Amino acid sequence: MAVTWSPTRVRSTGSTGSTGSAGSVGSVGSVGSVGPAGAAGTACPAGRLGAVVRVYRRYRPLSWSARVWLHLCGVAVSVAVCVVLGGWWPAPVLAAAAVVAVSGYERLRSAPGLRSVRVHEGGLVLVAADGREEPLPWSAVEATEYSPGGPRGEHEHGRIWPAGADEPLVLAHLRGLGGLFRELEERLSPGLRAALHETLRTEGSVRFARGRLTVTACGLVHRPAHPLAATEAHRWTEVLSARASALGELEIRTHSAGLPLTFPVPNARAAAGFLEDLRTAAAG
Numbered sequence: 001m002a003v004t005w006s007p008t009r010v011r012s013t014g015s016t017g018s019t020g021s022a023g024s025v026g027s028v029g030s031v032g033s034v035g036p037a038g039a040a041g042t043a044c045p046a047g048r049l050g051a052v053v054r055v056y057r058r059y060r061p062l063s064w065s066a067r068v069w070l071h072l073c074g075v076a077v078s079v080a081v082c083v084v085l086g087g088w089w090p091a092p093v094l095a096a097a098a099v100v101a102v103s104g105y106e107r108l109r110s111a112p113g114l115r116s117v118r119v120h121e122g123g124l125v126l127v128a129a130d131g132r133e134e135p136l137p138w139s140a141v142e143a144t145e146y147s148p149g150g151p152r153g154e155h156e157h158g159r160i161w162p163a164g165a166d167e168p169l170v171l172a173h174l175r176g177l178g179g180l181f182r183e184l185e186e187r188l189s190p191g192l193r194a195a196l197h198e199t200l201r202t203e204g205s206v207r208f209a210r211g212r213l214t215v216t217a218c219g220l221v222h223r224p225a226h227p228l229a230a231t232e233a234h235r236w237t238e239v240l241s242a243r244a245s246a247l248g249e250l251e252i253r254t255h256s257a258g259l260p261l262t263f264p265v266p267n268a269r270a271a272a273g274f275l276e277d278l279r280t281a282a283a284g
Helices: 007-013 039-043 064-085 091-108 177-203 268-283
Strands: 052-057 114-120 123-128 133-137 141-147 157-162 169-172 205-208 213-216 219-222 232-235 239-244 250-254 261-263
Touching: 052 177, 064 091, 114 177, 141 177, 157 177, 169 177, 177 205, 177 268, 213 268, 239 268, 250 268
Parallel strands: none
Antiparallel strands: 052 114, 114 123, 123 133, 141 157, 157 169, 205 213, 213 219, 219 232, 239 250, 250 261
16 A cells, blocks of 8 residues: 655654654744744753754845835935936946845844744754744654745745644745755755655555655656546656756656656655665666
8 A cells, every 4th residue: 555755654664863753842833933842842952952053044024015115215216316416327226226225124124933043963943032942853853845935925935844743833034044944955865765765665655745646666656636637657767867856846757758747745855865766776
């Protein structure tokens, strides 16, 4: 019977070590919130996570309407300056200065909720607005997922699944958020990759993206999202590559498909490495 990939399922079959099981980390779910420290926070104080590697601080973005008004004010000031000086040459410089000023003001504004996220050698520390700290060791992080945002004003955000928590912790409005989640991917990928191999060995198959992709020792089975589309099966010899795309999706290229197959899965890098291991083993 195929096993659907999920953070909890992979954790339960994975090895201990950098991704071993841990207790609950308290209440999570709202953007940038920190709940009361649970078992993981009590068992591992922040001082035991080692030296600080990086700090990601929170900022409060301006609303779309406020940003438009500020830019319009900047345009008005630029036009007035150009009229006074009798030429249009200062306009590009003033426009660029206005954009930089708005961006800088946006990032310097204080924000409620989570104040910052510190990356230590041994895990993360979530710092609340009142200074409370909740440690989150690497062993207590089951999976992560990053969304870069969109062209219509959607802000970038990411989700972290702590071990034993019912809902993920959602992080947003942190400077360098993409870098934080790339670092988390690098930290978690080896353990999650090993857990996927263990799941395949014990269960015979693993399903991704709510069953749209089934992985077995012999190859892949792709069930398209459209109900009338035919299911496709690909042996490992027909698979060209598997990688994590720039959008954080699992991207698979095959000989028969002109376009790559893409699947939204948490920790796409670990999933891609798992598929590449199977493809390489089949080719050898």
